[in-house]
Amino acid sequence: MHDKNSSNTANFSSNSNATKVQLHINKTTLHLHVMPWVSLLDAIRDHGKLTGTKKGCDHGQCGACTVICDGKRILSCLTLAVMKDGSEITTIEGIANGEVLHPLQTAFIEHDAFQCGYCTPGQICSAIAMLEEGKADTRDEVKEQMSGNLCRCGANTNIIDAIMEFKDKRNE
Amino acid sequence: MKISKQIGKSVNRLEGHLKVTGAAKYAGEYDVPGLLQGYIVNSTITKGKILEIDESAAHALSGVVAIFSHNNRTKLPWFDIMYADMDAPPGTPFKPFYNDQILYNGQPIALVVAETFETARYAATLIKVTYDEEPFETELAAHLDDARDPKKGIATFIKPLPPSANGDFEKAYNDADVQYAGEFIHGTEHHNPLELFTTTTVYEGDGKLTVYDKTQGTSNCQIYIANVFGLHYKDVRILSPFVGGAFGSGLRPQYQLFLCVMASLELKRNVRVTMDRAQMFTFGHRPQTIQKTRFGATADGTVTAINHTAIAETSQHEDYTEVVVNWANMLYPAKNTLLDYKLVPLDVFSPMDMRAPGGSTGLHAIEATMDALSYILKVDPMELRLLNYAERDVSANKPFSSKELKQCYLQGAEKFGWANRKSEPRTTRRGNRLVGTGMSSGIWDVIALPAKAKASINKKGKLKVKSAVTDIGTGTLTVMTQIAADSLGIHIDDVTFEYGDSNMPLSPIQGGSYTTGVVGSAVKAACESLKKKIFKKAKKMNNSTFNSVALEDVVFEDGSMHLKQDKSNFVTFKEIIADNDGKKIKASKNNIPNVLKLKQYTRAAHSAAFVEVEVDEQLGIVNVTRAVTAVAAGKIINPKTARSQILGGMIWGISKALREETLMDHNLGKYMNTDLGEYHIPVHADIHELDVIFVDEKDDIINELGSKGVGEIGLASMAPAIANAIYHATGKRVNKFPIHFDQLL
Numbered sequence: 076m077h078d079k080n081s082s083n084t085a086n087f088s089s090n091s092n093a094t095k096v097q098l099h100i101n102k103t104t105l106h107l108h109v110m111p112w113v114s115l116l117d118a119i120r121d122h123g124k125l126t127g128t129k130k131g132c133d134h135g136q137c138g139a140c141t142v143i144c145d146g147k148r149i150l151s152c153l154t155l156a157v158m159k160d161g162s163e164i165t166t167i168e169g170i171a172n173g174e175v176l177h178p179l180q181t182a183f184i185e186h187d188a189f190q191c192g193y194c195t196p197g198q199i200c201s202a203i204a205m206l207e208e209g210k211a212d213t214r215d216e217v218k219e220q221m222s223g224n225l226c227r228c229g230a231n232t233n234i235i236d237a238i239m240e241f242k243d244k245r246n247e
Numbered sequence: 248m249k250i251s252k253q254i255g256k257s258v259n260r261l262e263g264h265l266k267v268t269g270a271a272k273y274a275g276e277y278d279v280p281g282l283l284q285g286y287i288v289n290s291t292i293t294k295g296k297i298l299e300i301d302e303s304a305a306h307a308l309s310g311v312v313a314i315f316s317h318n319n320r321t322k323l324p325w326f327d328i329m330y331a332d333m334d335a336p337p338g339t340p341f342k343p344f345y346n347d348q349i350l351y352n353g354q355p356i357a358l359v360v361a362e363t364f365e366t367a368r369y370a371a372t373l374i375k376v377t378y379d380e381e382p383f384e385t386e387l388a389a390h391l392d393d394a395r396d397p398k399k400g401i402a403t404f405i406k407p408l409p410p411s412a413n414g415d416f417e418k419a420y421n422d423a424d425v426q427y428a429g430e431f432i433h434g435t436e437h438h439n440p441l442e443l444f445t446t447t448t449v450y451e452g453d454g455k456l457t458v459y460d461k462t463q464g465t466s467n468c469q470i471y472i473a474n475v476f477g478l479h480y481k482d483v484r485i486l487s488p489f490v491g492g493a494f495g496s497g498l499r500p501q502y503q504l505f506l507c508v509m510a511s512l513e514l515k516r517n518v519r520v521t522m523d524r525a526q527m528f529t530f531g532h533r534p535q536t537i538q539k540t541r542f543g544a545t546a547d548g549t550v551t552a553i554n555h556t557a558i559a560e561t562s563q564h565e566d567y568t569e570v571v572v573n574w575a576n577m578l579y580p581a582k583n584t585l586l587d588y589k590l591v592p593l594d595v596f597s598p599m600d601m602r603a604p605g606g607s608t609g610l611h612a613i614e615a616t617m618d619a620l621s622y623i624l625k626v627d628p629m630e631l632r633l634l635n636y637a638e639r640d641v642s643a644n645k646p647f648s649s650k651e652l653k654q655c656y657l658q659g660a661e662k663f664g665w666a667n668r669k670s671e672p673r674t675t676r677r678g679n680r681l682v683g684t685g686m687s688s689g690i691w692d693v694i695a696l697p698a699k700a701k702a703s704i705n706k707k708g709k710l711k712v713k714s715a716v717t718d719i720g721t722g723t724l725t726v727m728t729q730i731a732a733d734s735l736g737i738h739i740d741d742v743t744f745e746y747g748d749s750n751m752p753l754s755p756i757q758g759g760s761y762t763t764g765v766v767g768s769a770v771k772a773a774c775e776s777l778k779k780k781i782f783k784k785a786k787k788m789n790n791s792t793f794n795s796v797a798l799e800d801v802v803f804e805d806g807s808m809h810l811k812q813d814k815s816n817f818v819t820f821k822e823i824i825a826d827n828d829g830k831k832i833k834a835s836k837n838n839i840p841n842v843l844k845l846k847q848y849t850r851a852a853h854s855a856a857f858v859e860v861e862v863d864e865q866l867g868i869v870n871v872t873r874a875v876t877a878v879a880a881g882k883i884i885n886p887k888t889a890r891s892q893i894l895g896g897m898i899w900g901i902s903k904a905l906r907e908e909t910l911m912d913h914n915l916g917k918y919m920n921t922d923l924g925e926y927h928i929p930v931h932a933d934i935h936e937l938d939v940i941f942v943d944e945k946d947d948i949i950n951e952l953g954s955k956g957v958g959e960i961g962l963a964s965m966a967p968a969i970a971n972a973i974y975h976a977t978g979k980r981v982n983k984f985p986i987h988f989d990q991l992l
């Protein structure tokens with residue numbers, strides 16, 4: 076085993092490059108001191124200690140890391156934390172109103188819209204913001220616009236059932 | 248208050264609240280102090296030797312704490328047996344960092360440990376490795392002549408090799424009025440659970456570790472880590488309360504566990520090692536398999552001759568096997584059979600069970616062959632299955648413990664509207680799309696294994712049941728809680744099931760669709776033994792009215808114990824424990840299946856899938872527009888979570904038939920599509936109407952619960968039904984999975 080000696084020839088993680096970033100996550104302001112290459116996803120999970128947001132690929136290919144940023148759903152793995160200085164971010168931990176679940180969360184439980192639960196935070200954040208976009212009306216449109224959120228367990232039909240139920244109730 | 252029975256009820260997942268709020272913690276999400284992050288470096292060659300690992304640039308980086316490789320690894324045991332986990336096939340288990348030998352492309356060869364994840368990841372890219380490359384072989388199709396019989400081992404008990412030939416196949420096949428012969432080609436698949444493989448190791452000092460791991464078996468990992476690193480079992484605690492999907496990938500301890508524990512022990516620090524998505528393609532996979540079938544039948548449709556052979560890849564170091572060719576004769580009682588299963592060792596990692604291993608491969612060949620025969624015979628495909636319905640398993644000459652497959656056919660067909668089908672292929676259109684329907688049978692083994700559980704009840708009348716089992720998204724927590732509630736006769740809210748912890752009573756790895764039956768039976772048995780103890784205490788109570796009664800004379804329900812004959816003569820559990828000085832009553836039970844009894848029967852779950860597809864005539868694009876799967880799997884403990892399991896299996900069937908495949912460049916020996924953009928699985932827009940039926944089935948033989956498990960049976964029949972529907976739509980029979988548009992143009 077080669078132990079590290081003290082002669083640092085590169086300051087990859089030395090604090091001199093760290094940038095101050097303020098993220099307003101779930102109505103709480105998080106003051107971070109992060110390196111410019113830290114993704115928003117890692118900032119939220121590792122620095123913000125909010126691990127509800129998931130990492131399934133780190134490549135923008137699975138949707139597990141979806142958060143709502145300034146009202147829009149984004150892939151936090153494809154976003155650098157420093158890009159979102161001052162932004163309002165809602166993660167899965169901020170979807171419920173205290174102890175009271177958001178109706179979509181309740182619908183997910185009722186429809187058994189998850190198995191392992193690893194895609195669930197992304198699915199829920201994505202669906203809420205997707206409905207806000209107002210571009211999906213029919214079931215087919217909802218499926219299409221939720222297709223960036225993979226579910227390997229195959230809870231797809233139950234996920235869409237839950238979203239449709241919430242959507243229909245919301246429009247009543 | 249009368250407490251309703253929980254078994255058979257659609258109880259919502261008990262951990263649902265945690266999962267929809269982001270509070271459920273997976274292996275890589277524990278916030279432990281002073282955590283170091285590891286990043287793995289993988290071999291870029293397929294076979295050969297490592298000559299040098301130049302770590303200087305990586306070491307020079309500030310924040311890098313240590314770099315491990317075979318050059319500086321911990322002292323490791325010599326004997327293979329020390330590395331064998333509960334699911335190890337016959338052979339030599341892969342030993343990470345053992346020496347300079349490269350056995351496959353993507354083999355882990357170094358681990359960078361740094362203060363931050365980003366530093367470790369970047370440093371890993373700075374490591375320069377020089378190799379001495381050797382020629383390698385990875386292509387199954389090029390080595391069919393090298394196929395040989397698999398070695399036997401412990402795994403052979405659960406995965407029997409094909410039964411020996413019956414009758415005279417060649418003669419029967421030649422004499423048959425109709426024949427179909429097919430070749431079926433299946434590529435490699437990777438499990439790709441959505442959660443990346445992760446381990447967080449908490450160094451507790453004194454050779455003690457607490458490990459949060461992504462696994463399907465906490466006990467399995469505990470034994471493995473203790474053996475490999477020479478630790479006491481009791482000093483290694485593996486926790487795995489939430490698992491972000493596994494599908495077989497967590498049946499064996501994965502290499503990130505080994506690396507993380509090694510780093511933690513060497514550095515005496517808390518360490519996390521997480522694979523990236525590409526690394527998720529560097530361990531077990533569903534093996535490439537090439538099958539051949541030849542079925543012969545009489546003019547009236549009786550199948551008389553079955554020949555099914557399969558050649559699958561394995562690694563050079565282990566003989567991984569699957570049950571691929573044993574199913575046809577269990578389903579169709581032909582008198583003349585010739586079954587064969589062989590392996591070709593290649594320079595790849597050992598394959599590994601992946602949802603419905605073997606069955607989903609073999610059934611495609613069997614059910615497509617039956618389908619082809621039905622068109623030659625001009626008999627309805629379902630009719631042909633009914634004509635050849637096996638009331639008894641002739642392949643083993645045993646009765647079935649129960650078999651309601653006929654009801655699966657009939658009820659599935661009814662719901663699907665199969666009767667309205669036009670029999671000729673290529674006769675239905677919707678606009679520019681050809682429409683077809685197809686069906687398939689499905690079968691999956693019911694495995695019995697020992698498992699242990701503990702049960703205790705406290706002065707508040709709360710029941711606690713424990714098992715080391717995991718819940719990989721199957722609904723195990725909920726189902727076990729239901730079973731415990733009914734076994735003791737207590738409200739479900741008064742039951743806690745604790746699981747996912749190797750400190751708890753030993754459980755087999757979670758897989759093979761056996762968890763509900765195996766662990767559920769142990770839970771039931773532990774509760775039964777708790778009842779006995781409660782009963783004894785009740786008898787000892789002052790003024791007990793149960794003095795002269797036997798256990799058979801009392802009933803446990805509604806949180807109390809009462810006389811069968813006289814409900815008004817009762818005592819509550821709380822009263823009994825109060826009388827026990829408020830001390831808990833505990834019981835523990837090692838449930839061992841009655842193998843002698845079980846051996847007299849063939850035990851299997853069955854299914855029938857009915858599928859409609861649309862195929863775009865110009866573009867060849869296939870859409871599964873609707874499907875019904877009818878399942879006979881004994882007692883369904885929780886119809887809601889069981890339905891989700893079947894739906895998941897059906898979607899895996901769509902994926903297997905139409906989407907997923909890991910493609911290798913055989914010049915490099917390397918998988919090329921190692922990310923979720925290129926490794927295709929169905930997205931929401933690909934999934935349409937799916938329906939599930941559970942057919943009533945009673946089974947008193949298989950286990951205490953009469954429950955067969957539903958993890959794989961939904962997949963078994965789905966993929967072949969899709970292939971058959973594509974034939975009906977287009978008149979083209981494509982026997983290679985996944986079926987792509989270019990094969991349909």
Ligand code: FES
Nearest residue numbers: 133135137138152
């Ligand atoms: S982790 Fe961001 S899309 Fe997969």
Ligand code: FES
Nearest residue numbers: 190194226227228
């Ligand atoms: S619930 Fe497991 S990935 Fe969707």
